Structure formats: C-alpha cells, structure tokens
Amino acid sequence: MIRFAIIGAGRIGQVHARAVAAHPEATLTLVYDAFEAPAKALAEARGARYTLDIDEVYNAADVDAVIIGSPTAMHVEHILGSVRVGKRVLCEKPVALDMAEAVRCMEELGDEARRVMLGFNRRFDPSFAEINARVADGEIGQLQQLTVTSRDPQGPPAEYVAGSGGIFKDMTIHDFDMVRFFLGDIVEVSAFGTNADEAIKAAGDFDQAMVLLRNADGALATIVNSRTCAYGYDQRLEAFGADGALNAENLTATSVRKASATQTQAQGPVLDFFLSRYEAAYSRELDAFIAAVVEDREISPNIVDGVEALRLAEAATQSAREGRTVRL
Amino acid sequence: MIRFAIIGAGRIGQVHARAVAAHPEATLTLVYDAFEAPAKALAEARGARYTLDIDEVYNAADVDAVIIGSPTAMHVEHILGSVRVGKRVLCEKPVALDMAEAVRCMEELGDEARRVMLGFNRRFDPSFAEINARVADGEIGQLQQLTVTSRDPQGPPAEYVAGSGGIFKDMTIHDFDMVRFFLGDIVEVSAFGTNADEAIKAAGDFDQAMVLLRNADGALATIVNSRTCAYGYDQRLEAFGADGALNAENLTATSVRKASATQTQAQGPVLDFFLSRYEAAYSRELDAFIAAVVEDREISPNIVDGVEALRLAEAATQSAREGRTVRL
Amino acid sequence: MIRFAIIGAGRIGQVHARAVAAHPEATLTLVYDAFEAPAKALAEARGARYTLDIDEVYNAADVDAVIIGSPTAMHVEHILGSVRVGKRVLCEKPVALDMAEAVRCMEELGDEARRVMLGFNRRFDPSFAEINARVADGEIGQLQQLTVTSRDPQGPPAEYVAGSGGIFKDMTIHDFDMVRFFLGDIVEVSAFGTNADEAIKAAGDFDQAMVLLRNADGALATIVNSRTCAYGYDQRLEAFGADGALNAENLTATSVRKASATQTQAQGPVLDFFLSRYEAAYSRELDAFIAAVVEDREISPNIVDGVEALRLAEAATQSAREGRTVRL
Amino acid sequence: MIRFAIIGAGRIGQVHARAVAAHPEATLTLVYDAFEAPAKALAEARGARYTLDIDEVYNAADVDAVIIGSPTAMHVEHILGSVRVGKRVLCEKPVALDMAEAVRCMEELGDEARRVMLGFNRRFDPSFAEINARVADGEIGQLQQLTVTSRDPQGPPAEYVAGSGGIFKDMTIHDFDMVRFFLGDIVEVSAFGTNADEAIKAAGDFDQAMVLLRNADGALATIVNSRTCAYGYDQRLEAFGADGALNAENLTATSVRKASATQTQAQGPVLDFFLSRYEAAYSRELDAFIAAVVEDREISPNIVDGVEALRLAEAATQSAREGRTVRL
Structure with missing residues (x-):
C-alpha cells in the first residue's frame, strides 16, 4: 500500500x-x-x-x-x-513555465529526474497507448508520419491566458509530448499561430496553431490545435507507417446512431470535458506511477520529458513569432 | 454484339x-x-x-x-x-402474380426455364454479391443466420396496392429471393404483417412485415420490411456464420460527415430511389445476362427462382393472414 | 446510506x-x-x-x-x-424457472411485487437506455419496429443447459424484457429454434433462435439469438419509427481503427464478457434501486416484469417446439 | 452539342x-x-x-x-x-513546370486566362465539392482550419521523378489547389520534405511532405503527402469552422464490413487508382466545362488558378530546401 x-x-x-x-x-x-x-x-x-x-x-x-x-x-x-x-x-505538467527553471530542476535532480513522473496523462489514454504499442510491435512497419489533432471545447478566460506562457506551453505541450512519445527527439520545428478569438488576441496569445516537426530519422509530424471546438473535445491521432495506419477516433458517451430524413449515422457530441475524456488515462497513469514506485525504477514520462516538451514549446513560440523554421 | x-x-x-x-x-x-x-x-x-x-x-x-x-x-x-x-x-420480376400461372410458365418452358433470366437485380448489388461470394468462399464458416432489412422510402398509392398481390408478393419477393440466394430452398415460414398506414390498411394489405424462415439445414433468416422509411431506401443485410459476420450497410451520395454542437459523424440521407441505389446492380445484371447468352448456358436467377420466391410469398401471406407457421 | x-x-x-x-x-x-x-x-x-x-x-x-x-x-x-x-x-433474473412458481411469488407479494426490483440490467445500459428515452421523447415518432440482436461469445456447457430451462428462459429472457421495455405487453409470438452446436442439441435445447413478436398496437419486433459468436458479445438494438431510427452499436475496448493493404477501418473485437460489456449497466441499475429505496416507491423492472418475460419465454418455447404462432 | x-x-x-x-x-x-x-x-x-x-x-x-x-x-x-x-x-494540370512559362501563358492569354479551364479535377469530387458548398453556405460558420491528406498508392519510377519538377509541383499541386479552393490566396508557406524511398531520394526529390499555409485572413491549412500508401489512395479533407467540422472520408468499392475473432467493422481497401477514385470528378469536371462553354463565361479552376498553385509549389520547394518559412 x-x-x-x-x-x-x-x-x-x-x-x-x-x-x-x-x-x-x-x-x-x-x-x-x-x-x-x-x-x-x-x-x-x-x-x-x-x-x-x-x-x-x-x-x-x-x-x-x-x-x-x-x-x-x-x-x-x-x-x-x-x-x-x-x-x-x-x-x-508543466515542470515550469520558464525553460531555465525547468532545466535547473532537472539538473538539481540529476539521476532522480528520470524517476519523477510528469503528468502527461494522454500517454495513458487507452487508444493512444494501444497505437503506440502496436507501432512498437511493428504492426504498421516503419513509422513515417504522425498527425495529432487537439482542440479544446472552450477557450480559457483572457486573464488566464496572460499567465499561461502562451498556447504552445499551455496547450500544445501535451501534443509535443505525444509527438515525442511516438517520434522521440525532434530536430526541426515550424509553427504557425493565428487568432479566431479577439480577446485572446488582445491578451497577446494565439488561440489556434499548426505545427510541423521532424525527428532525427526524418519522420514528420503535424499538430492541429484550437482553443475552441463546437463539437466537444477533439482528440485524435493518426500514425502512418510503411505498412498501414492506425487512427484513434473521438469518444462519444454512448454508441447510439440516429437516422432521420436529413441525415444518417449521427452520433452524439464528442466527450467534452478533459475529466470524462481522459478518465481512464488518469487511472492508468496512477497505475504506472505506483508500479514504478513499487519496483523502484525510472518512469516515463518524467522531468526530462517535461524539459524536452518545453524545449519544443519554446521553439514553436519562436518559430510562430519570428516566422521561421527552428532547428534544435 | x-x-x-x-x-x-x-x-x-x-x-x-x-x-x-x-x-x-x-x-x-x-x-x-x-x-x-x-x-x-x-x-x-x-x-x-x-x-x-x-x-x-x-x-x-x-x-x-x-x-x-x-x-x-x-x-x-x-x-x-x-x-x-x-x-x-x-x-x-415477378413471373406472375398468380402461382398457378407462374408454374404453368415454368412447366411449358421445361429445360428452358433455367435459361430465362428473372430480374432479381439485388443479387447483383456489389455489396450483396460480395457477401454472397465471401460466404461461398468460407470466409465466415458455415452460414447460420441471415438478417435482411428492406424498407422503401415511400409507400405506394392505395390504388396500386389493390392490384399488387399484397406486400409479400410485391415487395418482400425481393427479400425472399435474397434469402434463397444465401440459404437455398426454404422449408418453414412464419410471417407477421401490420399497418402503420391507414390507406393501405383500408386497401386490405399490410404495409409492414417481419418474416422468419428456415432452410433444410436448419439455418434461419429474418426479414424486416416497411413500405415507408423516413431516412431513405433502407437496404441492408447481415450474414452470420460460425467464424464471423459480413454486413452490407446503406449507401449515401458522398462520404461527407459532419460534427456540430449537437452531433458528430452525421452522414447524408441514404440513397432514396431504387434507380440510384441499385444503378450498379442493373448494370451487372445485364453483364451476367449477356455472358450467359454468349456462353449459351443456364443462369441464376431464372424462372424457377421466380416460382420459388412466389411460393414463399404465398406461404408468408397465408402465415400472416391465418396466424400460423407454414411448412413447405 | x-x-x-x-x-x-x-x-x-x-x-x-x-x-x-x-x-x-x-x-x-x-x-x-x-x-x-x-x-x-x-x-x-x-x-x-x-x-x-x-x-x-x-x-x-x-x-x-x-x-x-x-x-x-x-x-x-x-x-x-x-x-x-x-x-x-x-x-x-429470473424470478423462477417455473412459471407457476413465479406467479405464486408475485401473488404472495401483492402490491409489493412492483417494489421488488428484478435484475434485467440491460435496461440500464447507457445506449439502450438512451434510445428508450429518446423514443419516449418522440424523437423518431411512433415506434413501429424493433430489432434486437443478442449473441453470446461462447455457449454454456451441456450440463448447464440441462438445468437452464432452455434458451428462451435462460438467454432470450433478457431480450423479451428488452422488447417489453420498448413495446409493452405482447400479444403474439412466433419462434424458430435451431442447432449449430451438437452438444446442446444432444442436451435437448436449441442454441440459436429467432423470434417475432407483436404488441397490442400492432408494432412488431424480431429477436436474433445465438449461443456463440466469433467476434464477441454481440448486443445491438434498432428502434425504427415513423420519423427515423435509433441504433445501438457494439462496443470495443478502444476507438482505434486500422488500415492496411487488405482492409480499412478495422476496429478491435467487440467487448466479449458480460461484466465488461454491461459494467456501466450494473452501476446504473444500483443507482436506480437506491433511488427507489430512498424515495420509497415502485420500480421497473420488477417481479411483474419478471413474470411477463417468463410468460414470453414459455410462449416462445411452445411456439418453437410445436411449430405454431402463440397468442397471449 | x-x-x-x-x-x-x-x-x-x-x-x-x-x-x-x-x-x-x-x-x-x-x-x-x-x-x-x-x-x-x-x-x-x-x-x-x-x-x-x-x-x-x-x-x-x-x-x-x-x-x-x-x-x-x-x-x-x-x-x-x-x-x-x-x-x-x-x-x-499543370500549366507548365516552369513558373515563368506559366506566367507568360497567362499574360499572353490576358482576359482569356480565366476562360481556359485547368484540370484540377478534385474540385469536382462529389464529397470535396459538397464540403466546399456547405462551407460557403455557412454551415460550419467561419472556416478556420483545413486539413488535406493526400497519399498515392504507389510511388512513381525514379526516372519519372527526375523530370517531374519535384513532389510539390507534381503531386502537392493538387492539394495547393484544394487549399486555394477553400482558403483563397495564400500569404505564407512552410514545408518539410523527407524520404522513405531511397530511389526517389537518389533522384533528388522528396517522397513525403508536410506543409503549413496561411491565408490573408489568418486561416491555416496543413497538407500531409506521401508517394506511397499501403492501404490505397488516401484522399481525405477536413474543414473546421467556428460552428463545427465537415470531413470527407475515403471511398471503398462496397459497403461491406466484416467481424471476426480478431477485428470488427473491417471494410475493404480504399479505392486505389485515380481513375476509379475520381471517376465522378472527371465526369462533373466536363459538365462544368460544357456549361461554361455553352454560357460563354469564365470558369474555375482556370489558368490563373494554375499559376497560383504553381506559385505555392515553388514557395514550398524553396521552403523545404532552405528550411525557412516563405512569404508570398
């Protein structure tokens, strides 16, 4: 216990x-x-x-x-x-909003940095975790392209945005970790940010973004982000490999589909709250943490993963603000 | 030519x-x-x-x-x-509304009865034909259960109903042929008819029906019929076997799906006219006929199949009207 | 508490x-x-x-x-x-294997019979319950046809079958209750039983069945049953009404879909154990029971529902064994 | 005529x-x-x-x-x-491999440039065209993000690659036109190219690419390209707007789905040849051309669209080769 x-x-x-x-x-x-x-x-x-x-x-x-x-x-x-x-x-997550602070933490921790778990809960989502495992098993051959779609149901209040570190550190950070979960270390980033929300724009942040990433082996990823999404919490992933593809679709509360005079196969809205959408992920995250504690070993994701995700967030911020590709 | x-x-x-x-x-x-x-x-x-x-x-x-x-x-x-x-x-189809007339035709034709093609076009629908072929290839093992859903978008005018021979001869006849396409000769039939449409009821016919059938090997089928269907021309089939199942879903005009605040994955209505729904079937039916003509050989479905489907329609009519199971 | x-x-x-x-x-x-x-x-x-x-x-x-x-x-x-x-x-469920015994229980209970909850857990499955509620709200107009598909992943041992009361009392009983949940009291039943499993046949029971039912308003239902199903626990339902249809599809463990050289959109097998498939149903069943206890009121499904489902099971058994439609 | x-x-x-x-x-x-x-x-x-x-x-x-x-x-x-x-x-398409040549053509044509139709057939695909029309009708509110997935079933021979003008002019050109079909003129492009195919790499071209684009209103698009795709001709599109999203899924030859012990809902491979995949598009393209001829008017897509798509291809080529964002 x-x-x-x-x-x-x-x-x-x-x-x-x-x-x-x-x-x-x-x-x-x-x-x-x-x-x-x-x-x-x-x-x-x-x-x-x-x-x-x-x-x-x-x-x-x-x-x-x-x-x-x-x-x-x-x-x-x-x-x-x-x-x-x-x-x-x-x-x-995150370790810190400031990269230097996160690195300081990692360095002070030394070997312990890989034993402190960081709460990138999406790695434990049953669908994403299943795809990761099946890719690792070679089911779709060499992984070549990753597409991560991540849209929040509702944007944060403008006052939250001000202290959030910006969309890449606050929201995309999860997707950066997801890309690293599949592709490992990233060597090149290009990010475009834009605004559909005037209040967030006024607060100096983007509320929509798209990012391209490349890993050392040349595999590519694209991330699609939005702070708002009319149909709920849009959380999907596609892993494309030499022998096929694996997709994680959104979740609905039930399996009911409706046919009427105007449409067919209509399901309910996507689960729209991070707690219901990722309920299983939080539970499995705790399982993984307890197992690592019991077995007294390193765990992923950890502080090093947190620092690396933050490094991608900083690179994306720089790329989006300066309009250039950033190499890491 | x-x-x-x-x-x-x-x-x-x-x-x-x-x-x-x-x-x-x-x-x-x-x-x-x-x-x-x-x-x-x-x-x-x-x-x-x-x-x-x-x-x-x-x-x-x-x-x-x-x-x-x-x-x-x-x-x-x-x-x-x-x-x-x-x-x-x-x-x-049909050969005739009257069973005796159809049998007379078959008997006069003698060996030629199996060379006269009868237009049960649904056997040539790409999806139904594919399932039939895959079942024959043993892909789902021994075929055990068949579910045929067949609903028309709009009921016929009451004056048509009067001379139609009744729902089982006029509409279900296609489904009886479909059951025979998969299960061969049928030995037992039970049918329930009912009415949602007052005009058709007044004309002395059913406008909805469900039928159970059993073949000589004990395999079972159920047919679900309605003269009206709000979402279009509902034409589906499920073949269930020892090793799995094959389903044919409805067709929509495009592959577009919509997500909004109230629903997700919403496709357009089902193709709602027999000509658009079965366009490919008519074309393949002609292919099959021409191939049989060129090779000068018997063909399915033929007049014998027409007589057998009609026999099932008569049995179902009797079953529904008298409230009893009919053995053939 | x-x-x-x-x-x-x-x-x-x-x-x-x-x-x-x-x-x-x-x-x-x-x-x-x-x-x-x-x-x-x-x-x-x-x-x-x-x-x-x-x-x-x-x-x-x-x-x-x-x-x-x-x-x-x-x-x-x-x-x-x-x-x-x-x-x-x-x-x-069931109240008893013997109808007389169940009726005796109901009669001894008197008014209390509607306060004793019977564990027809499927009424509390989120998808089935949602369809029932949406039908009640009039979303698809007058309910006309119900299709219940219910296949178990694996057949019971032959020794269990002997004391089970037969497939209609042991397995279809859930589906009879589901039909009553949607259509209320039933006035006519026709059932076909058959065997794909030799051991169950030798034990004197059917291992597959199809049933037609009609309620007092003329609405029809069909039930499709099998003791075995290669792809898991097949539990689906279609409610068809004047203005459309609502379907409950099967559940898989995750939302992952695979595309490869031979197929696309391939999901995992259907949840194959009643505890995982109906986990939410058991939890909501307890919610409903506790609410009724707290509010000190009648509840559905209760002992009367149990007796009525048993009555349908007896009618179906009689219909299948004697090859005739049974009126209630 | x-x-x-x-x-x-x-x-x-x-x-x-x-x-x-x-x-x-x-x-x-x-x-x-x-x-x-x-x-x-x-x-x-x-x-x-x-x-x-x-x-x-x-x-x-x-x-x-x-x-x-x-x-x-x-x-x-x-x-x-x-x-x-x-x-x-x-x-x-394309007007020419060389931008200067295409511009010369456009300039010589003068006003006629908008009356010469260019064969960007995908605009006439029923699903893509439907989404474009529904977006124009305001069904999903202001269009904010576009995701275009375009993967060919098999890569071209290396000798073809040499004279093709490179992946962006030869393959992505269709996707650039699709982005323009939805977003109009583009002001910023960032492209990553990579290689999974050694022969194409040796020929000096990329065989996979991802591109980010921004239009004058700030709406973003991402394109995902691959010269090879194990499961066929992967042609999808997602339009995301303030009020929802519209997705075009891939097409299969039939609507058949299979369930077995290892998987469910498995459809056949995606249509894998551009002629079968875009058969309806070629037919509707000709309809549009004939209508414009009969009515003697301008048409889209035309030579100006061809020049603009080529401009995006050149910008993407430059971006991918030089590792920088290109402004137009």
Whole structure:
C-alpha cells in the first residue's frame, strides 16, 4: 500500500484524490494547500488529514509518495522539496513555465529526474497507448508520419491566458509530448499561430496553431490545435507507417446512431470535458506511477520529458513569432 | 454484339435501355409498347425502331435477346412468345402474380426455364454479391443466420396496392429471393404483417412485415420490411456464420460527415430511389445476362427462382393472414 | 446510506458487492452463502461480516436492503423471506424457472411485487437506455419496429443447459424484457429454434433462435439469438419509427481503427464478457434501486416484469417446439 | 452539342474521351497525337478521325473545344494555339513546370486566362465539392482550419521523378489547389520534405511532405503527402469552422464490413487508382466545362488558378530546401 500526500487541493488535486481512493494499492494520508477551505474539504471527503504547512508534507512519516497539483510556479520547489526527503513524486505538467527553471530542476535532480513522473496523462489514454504499442510491435512497419489533432471545447478566460506562457506551453505541450512519445527527439520545428478569438488576441496569445516537426530519422509530424471546438473535445491521432495506419477516433458517451430524413449515422457530441475524456488515462497513469514506485525504477514520462516538451514549446513560440523554421 | 428488343417502354424499360446503351457488347434494335408515345420516345432516344405489334418483336431477325418490362399480367405471354421463337429472355420480376400461372410458365418452358433470366437485380448489388461470394468462399464458416432489412422510402398509392398481390408478393419477393440466394430452398415460414398506414390498411394489405424462415439445414433468416422509411431506401443485410459476420450497410451520395454542437459523424440521407441505389446492380445484371447468352448456358436467377420466391410469398401471406407457421 | 446484505457470494454476488462498494450512498454489511469459503472471501474483501444462516440476514437490524444472487431455485424463498421482514430487494433474473412458481411469488407479494426490483440490467445500459428515452421523447415518432440482436461469445456447457430451462428462459429472457421495455405487453409470438452446436442439441435445447413478436398496437419486433459468436458479445438494438431510427452499436475496448493493404477501418473485437460489456449497466441499475429505496416507491423492472418475460419465454418455447404462432 | 478534339491520346486523353462519349451534350470529332498508333486507336474506339498534324486541330471547322492531355512541356503551345483560333480549352494540370512559362501563358492569354479551364479535377469530387458548398453556405460558420491528406498508392519510377519538377509541383499541386479552393490566396508557406524511398531520394526529390499555409485572413491549412500508401489512395479533407467540422472520408468499392475473432467493422481497401477514385470528378469536371462553354463565361479552376498553385509549389520547394518559412 502506497501512502500519498496531495499538494494542491484544486480541481486536478481532486482528480488525483479520486484515483488514489479507487486504487487498491493506494491510500491518501495528507492534503496540503495554501488555503484552508479547499485543503479541509478535500481531506474530509477522502478521510485524510490536511495541512497548510508544506514542511509537514516533507516530514510526514506516513507519506511515501507525493502528487503535486499546485500552481505551476510552485512545481519546482515542491518537486525538489519532496525528492530531497526521499518521497516519490508525480507532478502535474508543466515542470515550469520558464525553460531555465525547468532545466535547473532537472539538473538539481540529476539521476532522480528520470524517476519523477510528469503528468502527461494522454500517454495513458487507452487508444493512444494501444497505437503506440502496436507501432512498437511493428504492426504498421516503419513509422513515417504522425498527425495529432487537439482542440479544446472552450477557450480559457483572457486573464488566464496572460499567465499561461502562451498556447504552445499551455496547450500544445501535451501534443509535443505525444509527438515525442511516438517520434522521440525532434530536430526541426515550424509553427504557425493565428487568432479566431479577439480577446485572446488582445491578451497577446494565439488561440489556434499548426505545427510541423521532424525527428532525427526524418519522420514528420503535424499538430492541429484550437482553443475552441463546437463539437466537444477533439482528440485524435493518426500514425502512418510503411505498412498501414492506425487512427484513434473521438469518444462519444454512448454508441447510439440516429437516422432521420436529413441525415444518417449521427452520433452524439464528442466527450467534452478533459475529466470524462481522459478518465481512464488518469487511472492508468496512477497505475504506472505506483508500479514504478513499487519496483523502484525510472518512469516515463518524467522531468526530462517535461524539459524536452518545453524545449519544443519554446521553439514553436519562436518559430510562430519570428516566422521561421527552428532547428534544435 | 447482342441485339436487344425491349418489351415495355415504361420506367423499367428505360432503365434497361440505358444499361444496354452503355454496354460495349449490346445494342438496342427494337422497342415494343402497347402505346405509341412511350415506344416512340424511347426508340428515338436510343436510336432504335419501335413497334406496337408484339409479333414484330418475335419475328425480328435482328433481335437476339428480349428484355421484358411489360405489365406483370403480360409477363408469361411475352416470355413464352419470345422463347418459342428462340430469343433469349431477361424478364422483370415477378413471373406472375398468380402461382398457378407462374408454374404453368415454368412447366411449358421445361429445360428452358433455367435459361430465362428473372430480374432479381439485388443479387447483383456489389455489396450483396460480395457477401454472397465471401460466404461461398468460407470466409465466415458455415452460414447460420441471415438478417435482411428492406424498407422503401415511400409507400405506394392505395390504388396500386389493390392490384399488387399484397406486400409479400410485391415487395418482400425481393427479400425472399435474397434469402434463397444465401440459404437455398426454404422449408418453414412464419410471417407477421401490420399497418402503420391507414390507406393501405383500408386497401386490405399490410404495409409492414417481419418474416422468419428456415432452410433444410436448419439455418434461419429474418426479414424486416416497411413500405415507408423516413431516412431513405433502407437496404441492408447481415450474414452470420460460425467464424464471423459480413454486413452490407446503406449507401449515401458522398462520404461527407459532419460534427456540430449537437452531433458528430452525421452522414447524408441514404440513397432514396431504387434507380440510384441499385444503378450498379442493373448494370451487372445485364453483364451476367449477356455472358450467359454468349456462353449459351443456364443462369441464376431464372424462372424457377421466380416460382420459388412466389411460393414463399404465398406461404408468408397465408402465415400472416391465418396466424400460423407454414411448412413447405 | 443504504446498508446492504448480499445473498449468494458467487460471481454475480461479487459484481454487486463491487458496485455497492463504489456507490457513495451504499455500504455492504453482511454476506450470506450456503458455503463458508465464498461467503468469507467476499465479506473479507469488502469489509463486511458473513453468515451461513439465512435468518441472520432477515433479522439483521443493520441491513436495509438485500441483493439476491443465489441459485435460481432459491430466488422465491429469498425474496419472500426478505420482503416479509421489511427489507427492500433487488433480485437477479429470473424470478423462477417455473412459471407457476413465479406467479405464486408475485401473488404472495401483492402490491409489493412492483417494489421488488428484478435484475434485467440491460435496461440500464447507457445506449439502450438512451434510445428508450429518446423514443419516449418522440424523437423518431411512433415506434413501429424493433430489432434486437443478442449473441453470446461462447455457449454454456451441456450440463448447464440441462438445468437452464432452455434458451428462451435462460438467454432470450433478457431480450423479451428488452422488447417489453420498448413495446409493452405482447400479444403474439412466433419462434424458430435451431442447432449449430451438437452438444446442446444432444442436451435437448436449441442454441440459436429467432423470434417475432407483436404488441397490442400492432408494432412488431424480431429477436436474433445465438449461443456463440466469433467476434464477441454481440448486443445491438434498432428502434425504427415513423420519423427515423435509433441504433445501438457494439462496443470495443478502444476507438482505434486500422488500415492496411487488405482492409480499412478495422476496429478491435467487440467487448466479449458480460461484466465488461454491461459494467456501466450494473452501476446504473444500483443507482436506480437506491433511488427507489430512498424515495420509497415502485420500480421497473420488477417481479411483474419478471413474470411477463417468463410468460414470453414459455410462449416462445411452445411456439418453437410445436411449430405454431402463440397468442397471449 | 459541343464538338471536341482531344490533344494527346495517352491515358488521360482516353479518360476524357470516355467522359465526352458518355456526355449527352458532347461529341468527339478529332484526336491528335504526335504518334500514329495511340491517335488511331483512340479515334477508332470512339468513332472520331485522327491527325498527326496539330494545325489540323486548330483549323478544324467541326471542333468547338479542345481537351489538352499532351506532355506538360507542350501545354502552353497547345493552349495558346487553340485559344488563338477561338477554340475553348480544357487543359490538364499543370500549366507548365516552369513558373515563368506559366506566367507568360497567362499574360499572353490576358482576359482569356480565366476562360481556359485547368484540370484540377478534385474540385469536382462529389464529397470535396459538397464540403466546399456547405462551407460557403455557412454551415460550419467561419472556416478556420483545413486539413488535406493526400497519399498515392504507389510511388512513381525514379526516372519519372527526375523530370517531374519535384513532389510539390507534381503531386502537392493538387492539394495547393484544394487549399486555394477553400482558403483563397495564400500569404505564407512552410514545408518539410523527407524520404522513405531511397530511389526517389537518389533522384533528388522528396517522397513525403508536410506543409503549413496561411491565408490573408489568418486561416491555416496543413497538407500531409506521401508517394506511397499501403492501404490505397488516401484522399481525405477536413474543414473546421467556428460552428463545427465537415470531413470527407475515403471511398471503398462496397459497403461491406466484416467481424471476426480478431477485428470488427473491417471494410475493404480504399479505392486505389485515380481513375476509379475520381471517376465522378472527371465526369462533373466536363459538365462544368460544357456549361461554361455553352454560357460563354469564365470558369474555375482556370489558368490563373494554375499559376497560383504553381506559385505555392515553388514557395514550398524553396521552403523545404532552405528550411525557412516563405512569404508570398
């Protein structure tokens, strides 16, 4: 039984608390937040105690592992603080908004950087994970092209955008990690950003983007992003290889299809919230983390993956802003 | 080059005339109809001559084969007249509305009954034909269950119903032939008829039906019929065998799918007219007929198949009217 | 918080115990089984106590509701015993194998018969339930035809078949309830049974069946059953109405589709185990039961529904054995 | 009735000859080729006369319109020659391999440049054309993102590649026109090329490519290209707008789907030859051309579209070779 503390009692902390509660080998011991109300509420809902003092987390004898869901600006401090006292760590992405800060974290961690899990949950989505495994098994031959479509149902408020680090660090970062999951290290990036949303434009960020990437072997990828999508949370992937292709389609709540005078085969809207869309992914992510803790080994995705995804986000930002291809 | 006469210049005669015109090994020589206007119009449109005298068809030296699209009541006379003078015949279904009449035709024809093609065009639909061939190749193992869905876009006028012979002879006859195409001779039939349309009910016929059938080997089939269907011409088939299943889905005009706030994967309506839905089937039917003429051999479906389908229609009518299972 | 006892610690008892454990308003207090090993194992796994004495269930002050998963032969005794002491009951289907026994249970229960829930879990499948609700909302107009396809992945052992009551009572019973869920009371049944499996044939039962049904309004249904299915657990439904149709398709584990040199759009096999296929249904069934207990009201499906489904199973058995349509 | 000459009796000339033969308002009068054998064969097959002297085409009084399917290097000469004598022209793409040559043609034509149709047949594919029309009707709101997937079943021989002008001019040119069909003029291009095929690499060309494009309004497009595709001729398009998306899926020969122990919903391979895939497009292209001739008006796509597509091909070639974004 792995005993967990959760740092940060906000929405994502609650998601993790539920996954821990449902997991047969996990138990929640302690909840930390800078504010008492959410810390207390989450602790009580899950039968754990809470604290407003982060040192209590580090010092707790009944905490084996820490899940960090605090504000991004606190990630590095909470990672280093937890690792320093021998806790195992699963931290939400990104490592940091600032590349230098992320690299500093990675360097301070040294060998431990590959043992701190970073929450790129989409790698654990059953469909994406299945395609990755089947590609690795050689089912479609040499992988040549990857197409990642990722559109959010609704754009963030303009005030969020201001502190988000921009679309490439805030949203595309997941897709950069997905590209790395399939293609490994990337050597060339070209990104186009644009705006359909005036408020986001006014806040100085793009709300739509397309990116091209190339890996060292010459395999290509394209990412298609939008902050809004009328039909829900559009999350698809196509892996194209020498012998065929594997596609992950969107998910709907049921398998019902309708035929009427004006159309046929009409399914319901796509699952439109990251928690319902990636519910299975969060659960399998925790499985993977616990397995790595139990077996005391490195895990993917980790802090190094986080730094590399951030490097792609910075390259894409530069490419989109300066209108040029960036080599890494 | 096979030289054709067409008997009957109505809608179905025009369909066949077009198929003959498009066929590289066929040419249209002569058109017969009881009325001059349609005969002349069709003949001129296709560069053929026309006649109002049926004997001219029988006596024409430049006619090798005859396609009969006359009213059903004339089928037997036109078949026998044509075969008597050595013409090869493709006749629209049914052989006759009356079983005794159809049997008389079959008996008079003797061995020729298997050389007169009957226009059960659906056997030549690319999807249904493909499934039949793949079942025959053993791709799904022993065939065990067949599901035939057949719904017309719009019901016939009540005055047509009166002289149609009833839904089982007029509409389900195609599905009975389809069941025989897959399962061969049938030994047991149970049919339920019902009404959603008051006018057809008043005319003494059913407008919806479901039928169960069993062949000599014990394989089962179900037919689902409706005279009306809001989303078009619903024509599907499922063959279920020991090792899997093969399904033919409906056809839409294009491959376009739409996603919106209320639904996803919405395709257009199903092709809603028998000519567009079965355009390829009519063309392949003619191919099969010409091949049999050229090779001077028996063909399926033929007059015997027509008599057997009619036998199933009579059994189903009896079953539905008397509320009992009928053994053949 | 509703406090549960589970009667019967076998496979289905374990399914319900898991659902109770996961439910925020339910807790498991007591497990009964005739044998100690399974009772003890289940109780310990779920933090409950266990007993081999059924009276202890009836007398337990900390048990509000009972879930009955005992052998079918014990259902009536356990239902009556529990209801007599004021416990609320959710009983697995069927009420009894014998119609007279089921009717006796219903009559002894009197008004309580509509408050004892019967475990026709498929009514709670998200897709089937959604179609039922949309039909009720009038989305496809007057419901006219229902097609239920229900094929099990693997046939039961011949020794099970002997005591099962036959395919119509053991397997089709779910489909009869589904037809009643959509069409209400049935007035006419015709069933064909057949065999693809020699062992089941030798045991005196059918292993495949097709059934036609008609309700009082003239709406028709067809059921297609097989004890085996190469591609998994084939569970589909089509509701056809005046204004369109709603179809529930099969479920696969992921949304992945493959294209290769020989085929395209290939998905994985259908979910092939009733627990994975109907996992959501069991959970929603418990929701519905708890809601009815909390609100102290009647519930569907109940013992009356169980008796009516059994009546259809008996009619179908008679129809298939005697080769005739049965009126109810 | 429009009387046609065909210049070039090769494969594409034969395609057009067949479309002319099938068209009710068109007739083929004359065939020209530099070689006698193909000219004679095509003329005889279609009941036309032939010539080896191009001036005979220009001088023929019984030729209203000319379809040019000669080698690309001859296109400009044949266009200018035909227009000079007042013939209406439908020319296969591209106008020329060399941009300067294409511009010279456009300039010499002056106002006539918009009356010479260029054979970007994909605009007439029923699915792509339907999406374009529905986008124009505002069905998905403001168009924001376009994804074009275009993969050929088999790569060309290396010797063809040498004289092809490179993948962007030879293959992607169709996709550039498709992007312009939806997004109009393009202001920014970034292209990545790569190689999976050693022979094509040795010939100095790419065999796979991905391209990003932006129009003046900021709408983005991505093109995904491959010279080879295991599952056939992969031709898809997604138009994404403020209110939803429209997708054109690949076409298979029939609607048959297979379920077996290892997979479900498996369709046949995608139509794998441009003539079967775009058969309807060639026919509708001719419809559009004849309508423009009859109504004596401008037509799209025309020589100006050809020049603009070529401009994008040159920009993409430059972008891919120099590793930079190109502004237009």
